[in-house]
Amino acid sequence: MGMDKYFVSEIFRSIQGEGNYAGVNCLFIRFQFCNLTCSWCDTKYTWLRKSGTFKEYSKEELRKVIEDSPCHHIIFTGGEPTLYRLDELAVTGKKFHVETNSSILPWELLNINLADGSNFSRSAMDMNIIKHFNWVISPKLSNSGQSFHENKLKPWTEKEFGIFKFIITDENDLNEVSKLIEKYNMSKDRIYIGLEGTNINTQLKPELVDKIINSGFNFSPRLHVMLWGATKGK
């Protein structure tokens, strides 16, 4: 598939549930398709090609949706949003955020085969535009069942923009994060750690949060999970 179309699973208004802008009123644009297949993915419907639940937009159509939104903050999520030329959607007067699995570098040309074998390609994004985005870089730990894209993480750690978000299930995952941080000499200020799960009980683990605090990382609530569980469009 080429780069001139944007396949969008859903567009909705909510609050950002996680990371350094948690609680902020935002317009979410959830793109269809992902290059990974994480075992605990809560948006598996974005993987599907023939489900008929996604809509095709031109660049102009999607820019108009963004311009017409009363929200100042626009979140590109997925699926994996970096499959698309996000820089071309940047309009003045809005703040853009991107939630990426970190296995694709936006400033590089992309030509990739997705899990179903189909090909996806786009040209490199303009660094002068994307360096102003709030990048939420979310490498997948071994609990996702995915191979770790270490060669892609390093370039992200060398950039001055973006935060790193890890979703953990237990102390073992926390130790895995600590090893990565040490290996890449990453600033703990840029690390946000949230708890895996799809209902409020999974988010209320004070003992695990104590361990996150004592490790020197930021804790990320997952407000959408606490408020609405796994409800789609929230």
Ligand code: SF4
């Ligand atoms: S990277 Fe995100 S959207 Fe893709 S499979 Fe993993 S959790 Fe799901």
